[in-house]
Amino acid sequence: MPKSVVKELHSIFAKFWWGKSNGEQGIHWRRWEFLCRSKKLGGLGFRNIEDFNQALLAKQVWRVFINPNSLTARIFRARYFPGGTVLDADVGVYPSFVWRSLLWGRELLMAGLRWRVGNGLQISIYEDKWVPLPHLFRITTPPRLPLNTRVCDLINDSGHWDRELVNASFWKHEADAVLSIPMGYVLQNEDKLVWHYEKKGCYTVRSGYWLACAIRDRGDGEVGASSSNFENIWLRLWRLQVANKVKVFFMEMYA
Incomplete structure (x- = not known):
């Protein structure tokens, strides 16, 4: 979906939400992106069309990745990555609109992909994403082992694990994360790229949309989803036994 269409849809939604019954122009107390945040983060839980669009595109990339013979x-x-996979493909020469859109969706998919350790043969300790520690999934401890380990x-x-x-070899929090990865029986399996935000490791639009919203919040300098104090404040507000318009009033006061 073109960004111009997304912008127009957001404008329509915002005008409907903030507009007055007599058709007069209302006051936009908060930007639409804030209202699209979950209630526990102070928003109203409206769907951000741009983030949802990216999550849907990421799903298509995931399907191409797990079904390479489709x-x-x-x-x-045949057109864009004859010698590789969709995850390492370049834009190419004269790319189509569909391909460029998929590459944008791939950005979201790559943000949540990491290796699930099997025999460990394919995974580079320092170059690959394999540690179950969002959001980097990488070892950040200064190298104490050869780089090709x-x-x-x-x-x-x-x-x-040794x-x-x-x-x-690693800082304590990273060492603890590594040691938390189950081993033993999994040595018979090969290393596998999985989606971190689902237990089964398969990408879903729901978890992809959540990640897209979280990335947007971090990029905008808003309070991150890991701030428990901030979440508790808004959860208490939305659970108050008062009229919804009172809750919205408090939200507008915060703005």
Whole structure:
């Protein structure tokens, strides 16, 4: 969906929400992006069309990635990434509008993808995203091991983490995150790229939309979704046994 259409839709929604019954121009107490935030973050939970559009596009990229032999995947591969995957494809020469839109959706998908450790052979300790610590999923400890070290080098002969090596190689919070990754039986499996925000590792539009909104909030300098104090304030407000217009009034006062 073109951004001009998204902008027009947001304008229509905002005019309807802030407008008066007699058709007069209302006062926009808060920008529309704020109202689209969840209630626990002070918004009204309206859907941000731009973020939802990106989440839908990310779903299409995910389908191409997990179904490389589908007709759609084969068409795009022949045109844009004959020697690779959709995750590392370039824009290409004279890209279509559809392809450029998918690449925008891919940005969201890549933000939530990380490796699920199996045998650890494919995963670079310092270059790949594999640590279950949003939002980077990467090791940020200054390198204490050779840069080409693989995750499998952190696993002992019994198929478990070498706890002494892990604790000596990474900062405590990262070492704890690494050691929390279950091992043993998973050594029989290959490493796999998964979507971090779903337990099964499969991308969903719902979790993608949530991540898109969270990224927007961080980029705008708003209070992040991890601020429990901020969340508690708004949760208490929305749970008050008062008329909804009173709750909206308090929200306008905050603005």
